């Protein structure tokens with residue numbers, strides 16, 4: 001690990017300035033502080049925006065798609081070459097279990113390769129509206145993009161915004177989450193290794209609070225904001241962006257239901273629900289947080305899930321075979337334990353999460369929790385809890401399943417378990433969620449769009465549509481003598 005790790009990256013230079021003090025970086029698996037990173041400031045953010053603007057206006061980057069495609073491919077190769085090291089660092093920094101961390105890094109370089117191809121396929125249109133009246137519809141890069149990233153997937157949630165922005169020809173200013181500047185800096189180091197990317201095209205500034213994020217959502221030289229995080233912060237960013245009418249792409253919170261019909265393959269449903277609810281230790285916006293089960297198999301599913309959750313391997317995120325690592329920090333562990341205490345009083349506890357046992361007391365662990373609840377309007381069902389905590393709810397028929405599943409303000413992802421293709425396709429259409437998986441959960445691909453209905457967001461990431469956020473459409477018109 002070199003000194004530049006954890007530093008800001010501005011105009012192709014590592015900057016260790018820390019006008020607001022250093023940020024301690026903690027390993028949530030054992031509570032130790034293993035590094036510290038410099039905090040940013042408004043001035044550093046402004047410097048980064050300036051550097052991104054200069055690179056956008058004066059380098060070849062914004063006008064040369066082949067340069068961009070080659071650079072993204074090279075970046076993907078460098079990241080792949082460092083995959084193990086970066087996955088291990090991530091597991092240490094945010095507690096994501098190592099197999100998932102490796103999968104995340106692989107998804108990151110896969111995404112960069114996908115957008116390298118897309119970069120060479122951004123076409124406009126031409127037409128003649130009347131004799132000699134020529135219209136050229138050109139797709140141009142939108143300009144400077146701020147990318148504000150959460151801690152739970154600091155590689156893929158970064159690259160899925162940065163890769164289409166770069167493919168489109170934009171420059172970026174990144175703000176990593178305060179919990180994961182080290183993993184972010186390792187990815188910046190992979191960009192730094194690609195010498196064909198002009199200096200200033202990729203910049204990154206840390207922050208522990210909101211000073212940098214506020215500049216990145218209000219500065220007049222920022223054209224687009226690509227934000228992944230909570231709905232609460234998304235609303236603040238959207239309001240801050242209003243004054244300068246920026247494009248906003250927001251992927252926000254979720255409250256994903258898994259809907260299990262009586263004729264489902266229950267072995268498969270239990271396996272998918274366990275994995276889908278414990279991904280990123282339950283701290284993923286598409287995680288299953290509600291399990292809705294049809295009357296006929298309700299009691300059986302309750303027992304099977306209790307058994308599955310009771311047999312969860314919990315431990316240090318870097319140990320092979322661990323299914324559930326720690327919560328990101330002590331504050332969130334305490335917040336979740338408060339929720340679990342409340343659920344214990346206001347709902348019927350099936351399996352109650354605890355912070356002790358298994359010699360895990362040093363880290364911020366919570367074992368899986370499942371509670372039964374009937375009242376869909378209760379905030380335990382309505383609010384995103386963000387931890388290894390699920391509600392178990394009962395439904396009678398298809399209409400009841402649809403009504404209950406759609407009853408929250410979120411609409412990011414859902415999954416349906418049934419062997420009846422007609423039922424699954426009908427639900428696929430009636431559920432108000434950006435993604436509906438059938439008989440599985442959390443299958444995310446570079447090629448296909450994700451995003452939210454309602455308070456889960458605006459715009460789509462991944463796939464060809466992600467480019468829309470980073471491109472402007474221009475009409476050039478002329479009348480020629482014929």
Ligand code: ADP
Nearest residue numbers: 148149150176177178210213214229230233236
């Ligand atoms: P979480 O609570 O899970 O950390 P947030 O939505 O608060 O989720 O954070 C996601 C990202 O948004 C982080 O990088 C965080 O630092 C950043 N952020 C938080 N508040 C603001 C804000 N007011 N303006 C811009 N960015 C912010």
